[in-house]
Amino acid sequence: MSDTLLVMKFGGTNMQDARAIRHSASLAGRSLLVGVRVVVVVSAMAGVTNGLLTLADAAESGDIAAANDEIAALRTRHFTAAQELGAAPDSSVVRDIREMHETLRQAVYGVYLLRELTPRSRDLIVAFGERLSAPLMAVALEGQGFRAHHLTGGEAGILTDHHFGNAKPLPTTYERVKDRLSGLLAAGVTPVVSGFMGETERGAITTLGRGGTDFSATIIGKALGANEVWAWKDVDGVMSADPRVVADARNITVLSYGEVMELAYFGAKVLHPLAVTPLQESGIPLRVKSAADPDFPGTLVQAQAQDEAGQPVKAVTAIRNVSIINISGAGVLGIPEVIASVFDAIARENITLLMVSQSSSMSNVSLAVQSSDAERTLAALRAGVSRELRVDRQSDVAVLAIVGSGMRGQRGVSARLFTALAGQDINILMISQGSSELNISVAIEGAQVDDATRAVHAAFGLGVRAEAAD
Numbered sequence: 001m002s003d004t005l006l007v008m009k010f011g012g013t014n015m016q017d018a019r020a021i022r023h024s025a026s027l028a029g030r031s032l033l034v035g036v037r038v039v040v041v042v043s044a045m046a047g048v049t050n051g052l053l054t055l056a057d058a059a060e061s062g063d064i065a066a067a068n069d070e071i072a073a074l075r076t077r078h079f080t081a082a083q084e085l086g087a088a089p090d091s092s093v094v095r096d097i098r099e100m101h102e103t104l105r106q107a108v109y110g111v112y113l114l115r116e117l118t119p120r121s122r123d124l125i126v127a128f129g130e131r132l133s134a135p136l137m138a139v140a141l142e143g144q145g146f147r148a149h150h151l152t153g154g155e156a157g158i159l160t161d162h163h164f165g166n167a168k169p170l171p172t173t174y175e176r177v178k179d180r181l182s183g184l185l186a187a188g189v190t191p192v193v194s195g196f197m198g199e200t201e202r203g204a205i206t207t208l209g210r211g212g213t214d215f216s217a218t219i220i221g222k223a224l225g226a227n228e229v230w231a232w233k234d235v236d237g238v239m240s241a242d243p244r245v246v247a248d249a250r251n252i253t254v255l256s257y258g259e260v261m262e263l264a265y266f267g268a269k270v271l272h273p274l275a276v277t278p279l280q281e282s283g284i285p286l287r288v289k290s291a292a293d294p295d296f297p298g299t300l301v302q303a304q305a306q307d308e309a310g311q312p313v314k315a316v317t318a319i320r321n322v323s324i325i326n327i328s329g330a331g332v333l334g335i336p337e338v339i340a341s342v343f344d345a346i347a348r349e350n351i352t353l354l355m356v357s358q359s360s361s362m363s364n365v366s367l368a369v370q371s372s373d374a375e376r377t378l379a380a381l382r383a384g385v386s387r388e389l390r391v392d393r394q395s396d397v398a399v400l401a402i403v404g405s406g407m408r409g410q411r412g413v414s415a416r417l418f419t420a421l422a423g424q425d426i427n428i429l430m431i432s433q434g435s436s437e438l439n440i441s442v443a444i445e446g447a448q449v450d451d452a453t454r455a456v457h458a459a460f461g462l463g464v465r466a467e468a469a470d
Contacts, residue, residue, distance in 0.1 A: 002034070002035040002036055002037075004031075004035075004036045004037065004227050005036070005037045005038075005039070005185070005224055005225070005226045005227055006031055006036055006037070006038050006039075006226060006227060006228055006229070006230055007038075007039045007041060007217050007218075007220050007221040007224070007226045007228075007229045007230070008027070008028050008031075008038055008039070008040050008041070008217075008229075008230045008232060009040075009041040009042075009043075009195060009213055009214060009216070009217035009229070009230070009231045009232065010024045010027075010040065010041070010042050010043065010137070010232050010291075011043045011213065011231075011232065011233055011234065012043045012044055012045060012046035012047070012048075012049070013046050013234040013291075014043075014232055014233075014234065014291045015042055015043055015044070015045050015046070015133050015136070015137070016045050016046035016047070017045070017081060017084075018080070018081045018084035018085050018136075018140075019084075021081065021085060021133075021136050021137055021140045022085065022140050022143070022144075023291065024042075024137065024140070024232065024291065025137060025140035025141045025143070025144055025146075026144060027232060027291060027294055028040050028141065028146075028190065029141070029144050029146060030294065032146050032190065037185050037190075038190055039181060039185070039190070039191050039193065039220055039224065039226075040137055040141070040148075040190060040191070040192045040193070041192075041193045041194075041195045041213060041216050041217040041220060042130060042133045042134050042137050042192060042193070042194065042195055042213070043129075043130060043133065043195055043196065043213040044129025044130050044132070044133050044196070045077065045078075045081070045129065045132075045133050045136075048074060048077075048129040048132070048133075049126060049129045051070055051073070051074060052070075052074075052125050052126045052128060052129055053122070053125075053126060054070060055067040055070035055071060055108060055125075056108065056111060056117055056121070056122055056125045056126070057117065058070070059108045059109070059111040059112040059117070060111055060112070060115060060116065060117040061115075062112065062115060064108075064109070064112045067108050067112065068105075068108075071101065071104060071105055071108065074101070074104075074132075075097075075101045078097050078101075078132050078133075078136065079094070079097065081136050082094055082097060082135070082136060082139060085136060085139045085140050085143055086139065086143045087139045091139075093135045093136075093138065093139050093150075096135050096150075097132060097135060100128060100131055100132055101132075103128075104125065104128045107121065107124050107125055108125060111125070118164075119164035119165050120164050120204060122164070122165065123164045123165060123167075123197075123204075123205055123206050123207045124204075124205050126207060127152075127153075127194070127196065127197040127205050127207055129196075130152075130153070130194035130195050130196050130197055130213070131152055131194050131197070133194070134150035134151070134152070134192045134193065134194040135150045135192075137150070137192045138150040138192045141190055141192065146190055147187075147188060147189045147190065148189065148190045148191075148192050149184055149189050149190070149191055149192065150191075150192040150193075150194070151180070151191060151192070151193050151194070152193075152194045152197060152199075152205075153193060153194050153195065153196070153197035153198045153199065153216055154197070154198055154199030154203065154205065155180065156177055156180055156181060156191065156193040156194075156220065157173060157176030157177035157178075157179065157180040157181070157223070158173055158176075158177065158197070158198035158199070158216065158219060158220075159172055159173045159176055159198060159199065159200070159201060160173070160198040160199065160200060160206045160208070161200070161206075162200055162204075162206070163206070163350070164204075164206055164207070165207060165209070166207075166208070166209040166350070167198060167200075167206035167207065167208055167209075168208075168274075169198065169208075169219050169278075170201075173198070173219060173223070174219070174222060174223040174278075175223075176223075177219065177220055177223035177224065178223045178224060181193075181220070181223075181224060182224070185224075193216065193220065194216075195212065195213025195214075195216040195217065196208055196212040196213045196215075196216060197212070197216070198216075208272070209272065209274070210272070211264075211269065211271065211272035211275070212272055213272075214231055214271050214272040214275035215272045215274055215275050215278075217229050217231065217275075218275050218276065218277075218278045218279050218284075218286065219278050221278065221279060221284050221286075222278035222279060222281070222282050222284065225282065225284075226284055227284070228284065228285050228286070228287055229279065229284060229285075229286045229287070230286075230287045230289050231270075231271065231275075231286065231287070231288050231289065232289050232290075232291045233270065233288055233289070233290065233291065234290070234291060234292065235270065235288075235290060236251045236290045236293065236296055236298060237251040237252065237253075237270075237288045237289070237290065237296075237297075237298035237299030238251070238252050238255060238260065238263065238268065238270050238271075238288055238299040238301075238315070239251060239252065239268075239270075239315070240252060240314065240315045240316065240457065240462040240463070241315060241316045241317070241453055241454075241457045241462065242268075242317070242318075242453070245450050245453050245454065246316075246453060246454055246457045246463070248457075248463035248464040249457070249462075249463070249464075250462070250463065250464045251298070251299060252299050252314055252315060253297070253299065253300065253306075254299070254300050254301075254302065254305075254306040255299060255300075255301050255302075255305075255314065256301070256302065256303065256304060256305035256306075256405055257276040257279065257280050257301060257302070257303060258305070258405065258438050259305060259314060259315075259403055259404065259405055259438060260275075260276055260286075260301045261273060261274075261276055261277075262401070262403045262438050262439045263315055263317055263403050266317045266318070266319055266354075266399065266401035266403065266439065266441060267317045267318050267319035267320070267399070267401075268315065268317040270288060271286075271288070271301075276301060280303070283302075283303050285300055285301060285302045286300075286301040286302075287299070287300050287301070288301070305405035305406075307404075307405055307406040308406065311404070311406055311460075311461070312404050312406035312407045312410040312413050312460075313402045313403065313404040313406065313407065313413065313460040313462065314403060314404040314405075314406070314462070315402070315403050315404070315462070316400065316401070316402055316403075316453050316456045316457045316460070316462065317400075317401055317403065318398050318399065318400045318401070318449050318452075318453055319354060319370075319398060319399045319401075320398050320446060320449060321370060321371040321372070321398075321446070322354060322368050322369070322370060322371060322397040322398055322399050322443065322446070323368070323369055323370075323371045323374035323377075323393050323394065323395050323397060324366050324367070324368050324393070324394040324397050324429060324430060324443060325366070325367045325368075325369060325374065325377050325378065325381065325391065325392075325393055326364060326365075326366050326390075326391070326392050326393075326394065327342060327364070327365045327366075327367070327381060327385065327389055327390070327391050328363055328364040328365075328389065328390045329363065329386070329388050329389040329390055338385065338386060338389070339365070341384055341385045341386070342365060342367075342381065342384075342385055344384060345380040345381050345383070345384030345385060346367070346377065346380060346381075348380065348384070349373075349376050349377070349380045351369055351373045351376060351377050351380070352369070352370070352373070353367055353368065353369060354368040354369060354370070354399050354441075355367070355368035355399060355430055355432040355441055355443060356368075356432065357430045357431065357432055366429075366430050368397065368399055368430060368443050371395060374393055374395070378391060378393060394429070396445065396446040396447065397429060397443050397444070397445065397446055398443070398444055398445070398446045398448075398449035398452075399441055399442070399443050399444075400441065400442055400443075400444055400449060400452050400453060400456065401439045401440065401441035401442075402417055402439060402440050402441075402456060402460070403438060403439045404438070404439075405437075405438060407437050407438065407439075407440070408437040408438075409437070413440065414433075414440060416459050416460065417440060417442070417456060417459070419459070420452075420455045420456045420458070420459035421442070421444070421452055421455065421456070423455060424448070424451050424452060424455045426444055426445070426448045426451070426452050426455075427444065427445065428442045428443070428444060429442075429443040429444060429445070430442065430443035431443075
């Protein structure tokens with residue numbers, strides 16, 4: 001047995017059916033066969049999380065028939081996969097899946113009776129996706145001759161605060177995870193952990209936010225002092241732009257923790273924005289790898305940035321479905337306590353701000369938020385700030401960001417960005433640049449975001465063809 005320990009995370013498309021799960025198990029098996037110890041962290045089967053959210057909403061609105069139909073479909077899908085992976089009808093895994101579906105049915109019925117879906121109930125229901133896929137991965141590993149044991153995030157030791165839907169791990173999590181998983185690893189058993197979820201100190205199930213399975217994997221990686229965390233995806237790695245928008249987007253070989261956090265925050269769906277935070281203190285690298293091409297190195301995420309000569313920007317990314325909230329009023333915003341009341345109102349509602357911009361006359365502050373948070377933001381501000389202030393909303397906006405550590409101290413980066421946008425006749429609504437100089441972000445009309453992305457990607461020579469020409 002080697003001293004090497006890897007934490008491997010498998011996303012939804014790599015868990016979508018028996019064939020995909022068997023392939024994912026074989027990817028873990030490649031390392032297990034050469035004596036590497038592996039902890040596997042799994043997402044829900046593709047589409048299951050959305051299905052669970054749909055059935056929860058159906059139950060809340062009183063449509064229990066639709067909710068039950070969705071539960072029956074999920075049950076069939078998981079049982080079929082278990083059967084195809086070789087689980088016997090009387091096996092403990094099939095029993096676990098049956099019991100979990102019954103618990104899910106009861107939880108959904110409770111929502112239906114109360115006609116109320118609280119954040120706590122939603123987390124309980126949506127976490128069933130990961131809870132149901134972990135036993136399937138354990139069966140697949142056992143079918144390939146490896147010993148495996150499946151655990152929920154809470155059973156694996158992930159202890160969180162009470163922010164249902166977007167929970168953060170408590171400091172004691174790391175010691176608990178080490179205690180819970182070290183014994184299994186020492187006994188030659190591969191732990192299979194349900195990602196995306198943890199539990200509070202009183203045992204209530206929480207979820208870690210969208211894409212939270214990456215976060216689960218890095219929490220476990222830090223707790224166990226892993227050599228690397230591997231995030232298996234259905235892409236080659238982190239790309240210079242969304243390949244569905246930019247045909248010649250290319251794989252980025254090395255990114256720093258800071259760069260990948262900026263990319264994730266500004267809409268690149270490859271990683272959870274907080275995924276690298278547990279790794280930063282320990283310096284554990286994260287590797288984004290392609291399940292379709294396991295020998296391809298993918299993208300290595302590490303502490304140090306690796307700047308390419310003459311290439312200040314590494315990627316262009318965009319957040320869609322954004323609204324700008326404008327707060328204005330002659331002179332009133334120059335007063336510090338007014339600004340404080342604006343941010344207090346936002347903080348009380350736990351709303352994430354994508355961008356903040358203030359006019360130099362201090363008569364206007366603009367906040368960019370996800371459109372799904374816009375109504376809550378407006379209500380919070382109207383209730384929490386001075387009546388003399390005007391609060392209005394602009395919808396159908398997108399935020400486009402360029403990211404790269406090479407921007408630091410580089411002249412002319414903003415000029416290239418603005419020239420590329422002007423060339424496409426794109427109007428800029430808001431501009432923001434942090435002092436870290438890792439990104440410049442602009443808010444633009446939502447309808448123009450694809451054209452803007454392509455123009456900026458080309459302006460900085462980020463494409464495959466530009467790379468070939470170097």
